[in-house]
Amino acid sequence: MRHLARLIYIVVTVLRYGLDEVALSGFRQRWVRVMVSVVTFGRRLDAPPGQRLREALERLGPIFVKFGQVLSTRRDLLPDDVADELARLQDDVPPFPAAVARALVEKAFKRPIEAIFATFEAEPVASASIAQVHFATLKDGREVAVKVLRPGMLAIIDDDLSLLRTLARWIDRWSVDGKRLKPREVVAEFDNYLHDELDLVREAANGAQLRRNMEGLDLLMVPEMVWDLCTQSVIVMERMKGVPISQRQRLRDAGVDIKKLARDGVTIFFTQVFRDGFFHADMHPGNIQVSIAPATFGRYVALDFGIVGTLTEVDKEYLAQNFIAFFRRDYKRVAELHLESGWVPAGTRVDELEGAIRAVCEPHFDRPLKDISLGQVLLRLFQTSRRFNVEIQPQLVLLQKTLLNVEGLGRQLDPELDLWSTAKPFLERWMDAQVGVRGLFERMKKEAPHYAQLLPELPRLLHQALHRPHREESPALLALLAEQRRTNRLLTAVLLTAGGFAAGAAVMAWLQPWMG
Template sequence: MRHIGRLVFICVTVARHGLDELALTSFRQRWVRALVRVLTIGRSLDQPRGVRLRQGLERLGPIFVKFGQVLSTRRDLLPPDYAEELAKLQDRVPPFPAAQSRALVEKAFGRPIDEIFASFDAEPVASASIAQVHFATLKDGREVAVKVLRPRMLEVIDDDLALMRTLAGWIERLSTDGRRLKPREVVAEFDTYLHDELDLVREAANAAQLRRNMEGLRLVMVPEMIWDLCTQNVIVMERMKGVPISQTERLRAAGVDIPKLARDGVTIFFTQVFRDGFFHADMHPGNIQVSVDPATFGRYIALDFGIVGTLTEFDKEYLAQNFIAFFRRDYKRVAELHVESGWVPRETRVDALEGAIRAVCEPHFDRPLKDISLGQVLLRLFQASRRFNVEIQPQLVLLQKTLLNVEGLGRQLDPELDLWTTAKPFLERWMHEQIGWRGMVERLKNEAPRYAQLLPELPRLVHRALQRDSSPDRQLLQAILEEQRRGNRLLLALAAGVGGFAAGAMLVLALLRWHG
């Protein structure tokens, strides 16, 4: 019953912005179509449907705004006009009272705020749907930023998520097209994403990891977390001073090299993705500043680490092989990789998928590189893959969304930015490390301890397997033999390395003797 008031407000907002028409036009039941005609009698809807959807979500409040932001990353599921409008959603949320913010900080740390900080600014410097940020000074004089979670967020989120799950269930039961959009899966993904963002300690840990990863690059600064003052609801971090990256005229007046800044942004992103497999996945202009301090002049300042992306070794290998195939225009291999990875049904015709991929990619290769949008190529690939029921992997969707952000930001700074040329050295180095000699040597190093333990046991395991006749044990035997083959390859490689070392040593001794 406590959801009824909220449900009435949602229904009124849906009707006012014509979202009922958007939601119900795909239903084929006669009574649903009749309901649409009744609801739209005498109503004038001048705005495009994507604009009305964005405005309706903004009116429904911060949780629905967040949902629209997450939904905008699933461009594989949405019509293009919806995706473009949802990408414009921003957190425009009034701050909660200063007294309430102080009370939340004191509750989180269990002591008066004056015992923690020498000063605490009552007015927040930033306010979003999940949290707001205040500047403060510690007792030792360090300037810090204090991020405070909004009160009662968990209760509000759970209420709205319950309504979303109900609505998603209705859509899946009543609409064929709705089932293709997988609304319950999208809501579940949003649920996980929101609850992760509610834990500020997770965000602090993300920031600490990025800070370690980026230490040697000297292109980006990540605030240091004050771990003694980090809780689930409040975190305290080093205060960063910079100019918002969207204020290009101010940066240019300060002497910042704007084209270099654009190239550095691409360098930072591809380093995080291809070297570390751990990347800041919310790189919109509101979360990026530029330092104008003489000691760190021109460096990026990254903020807000609630959303990060990760790539497994399998993801990296898949991407490496895809990039190689794309550079060689081997579209058949790209299609085969999709089938082999299980991203499309096994019965998919490789030649049909190959033709769809060729139609997307081929027009771009004969154009100047500076006129090619890698983000748009990926976007069109996602759209073309719909009719083949491609299972889009969430981590790669997040990567594509972030790539679009980085590319858009880079071109905003420098319209002549050549994304592919800037990224190419990283791609080549990474692919060499993945599938070249360096990659093989690295994998041998990683696998050596495991094989050192396994190899002495192999004869006994093989003998035990040979004494059994059941099918599961034959499968076990096959697995063991495969391990033995891998072990043999390892030993051959190690033997080759030892042999090369011995030959080198003998050559050095011979030279020394000859010289003597």
Template sequence: MRFVLRLVRIVFTLLRYGVDELALSGFREHRIRMLAGVLTLGRRFELPPGVRLRMALERLGPIFIKFGQVLSTRRDLLPLEIADELARLQDRVPPFPAVQARAIIEAELRQPLEAVFAEFDDVPVASASVAQVHFAVLRDGREVAVKVLRPGMLAVIDDDLAILHLLARWVERLSADGRRLRPREVVKEFDVYLHDELDLVREAANAAQLRRNMADLPLIIVPEMHWDLCTRNVCVMERMTGVPISQVARLRDAGVDIKKLARDGVTIFFTQVFRDGFFHADMHPGNIQVSVEPQTFGRYVALDFGIIGTLTETDKEYLAQNFIAFFRRDYKRVAELHVESGWVPPSTRVDALEGAIRAVCEPQFDRPLKDISLGQVLMRLFQTSRRFNVEIQPQLVLLQKTLLNVEGLGRQLDPDLDLWTTAKPFLERWMDEQIGGRALLRRLKDEAPHYARLLPELPRLLHDALAGRIGHTSRPTDDTALLAEMLREQRRTNRLLAGLTWGVAGFLLGALAARYALLWAGT
């Protein structure tokens, strides 16, 4: 009964704000557009479609607000004006009573509140869609922030997600356009992300990893987690104090170098992405502060680690090849990489995709670097991706969304910020580490223990496999599988050694040629 009532309220709200007309009018099929026209008879909407969609999601509550925020990052799927409007959604949710917060904390920590905290502020300092934060003081005098999950959130989320899955199936069945937008995959991605955010132990682990990664970069502060006080529904961390990064005038009055702050933000982001492959993916102004304390003056203060982006070695290699091709203006190679990676259908004409990418990127190279907007480039690329049915990978969409946030923050602080020049040293070093000689040596070093264990067993495995095959026994089945793995490892080793050999040979030949050139010049 609860599910039905919730579904009725959702449908009524969508009809009230004309979201049905907005969704159906986006399809190219004539019959679908006619249906949209019939549904809008007798209804007049004065506000723009994006505004109506945002208002409907706000009306439907925290889960739909969160869904709108996630959907706003999928600019490869939405018109830009709607994505921009959804990006304005804020987690301004009324807090739940302090009595409930205290009860949850005591139940999770299995002891009275007074046994853990000397002081506890009943008024939350922040209240979001899935949790709220209270300041407190531990019995030993350390100041902390206590994050508490909203009560009953899991049941509410599961109900709303079930409805979203149902709506996504309906959209897919309506037309080919619905299938191209992949609504079920979007909802599934949102499902995973939201359930991960409900686990505060996972968020604490993200913070701990980021704090460890950033320990040698004196530009950012990440709070320390108190692991003995962290559970799935409660997380206790070091209390952070700072000025919100959006309050530029206040920061300038405090003596903070705003231009340096902008450059530091770019440095932090590209270090997380290109060095660690582990980055804070929710860098909006509400989650970023700046310390004005004497010991940490001018450093960034990172908050809220529910959304963390990661990049695999494959992602990095793909990005490295794309960056090299872009810097060389080799748009054909960029198009070929899209086909090779499966981002576009195999039937895609490489020359057509090459021309579209050239039209987006070529004008940027002929402009001063400070006048290039990476955000505009990405938006044009998203439009191109819709034309060619490009399947954007979720982890890279998260990277692109965060990059837009970083550029927006940077230009807010310093309108003349040159994002490309600031990022160039990281890109060059990263590409060298990914595909250069340094990468080859690192991979050989990483794989050495594996080869040291497996290679001595190769003769015995070859003998056992051959003996088993000659004897027509069934015993060597497992060994044969292991043998196949060994042979693959051996071929991989041979390729690495061959590459190393050619690299050393090339280096020696180059050195020898340089020496003879110097001798020739001396004579």
């Protein structure tokens, strides 16, 4: 019944704001249009379509606002007026009252707000779907930003996720694509990310990890967390000063190289994904600023770390090989990788899959972003995946969303940006570091402490393996012991090989200061 009530509320909201004009545009059945016109008789729609869409998404809650934020970055798919309205969802959602924010802060820290801060600005500087941010000053003079979770968020999100889970079960049960699309797993991933975003301590930990990862890159700045003032509902962090990346003319007036900024954004994204396997997964313009301070001029400033993505070593290597194969236009290798990973049925013909992938990707190479749409490429790839029964990978859904955000951001900054040529050198260097000679020595150095601990135990292990006493002499036991001796010989060979690698790694580590 709760799901039914929510569905009715969604339908009523769609009709109230006139979104049925778009939602039903593809229906040919006249009776559908007639029924809607009867239900909405007398309705007045004075506001522009973009404003009505934004207000409807705000009314429907956080999950719908997230959808609008992603959509706002795709100006290649939307009219300018609609994109401008949706951009307001990034940090201009109607705030909750300042008195409520103060009460939430005092409840989280169990003391009056004057005992914590020297100053606390009642007017929020940014207000989004999950939380809003107030500027403040600590007693020691440090300028900080205070992020306060919206009240009642957990119940709203749980209701919508429960509805999504029900829809996923229906799709899984009744759709011919149910098994391939894995709707339950995708919703489960979405569930994890949204609940992680509701825990602000986790967000603070994500920000701290991202700050450590990016320290040596000098392209991205991440605020430092004030850990003494971080709770599940309120966190306090260093105040960052920058220009919102959406204000391109202001950045140009300040002397920022916009084309370099676009290239740096691609480098940051691929560094986080392939080097660290830990990436900011909510990179809409409301969460990105650019520093114009002399000491950090032109660097990105990242905000809001509620949603981050992670990749395993297997995921990273597989994706890197796919990207490199795409950049080299080696479509046969792309098809082989899909087969090797088990993403397509074992009986799939490589040449047929290769031809389908070539037809999707070849028209889009050597063209700037203004002339292509990664969204359209992904749509064609999804159509191809349906034909070949490619299984959707839930752990990569967040990466796909982030890649669309990055492309939308790059399109706004520099429509002439060639995404392929910008990313290809980085990925080739990363692959060399992973599987080349340099990567081999790095892994040997990393494993040297483990092998150094194992080497002293090697004689005892060999003695135990070769001189194990025989308690019985039955034929069955003798056969078992013979098999064990063969296994022991194999184990001995493996241990000796490992010892050789360990010795080599130790020598390389010892010689490194002289080798430079």
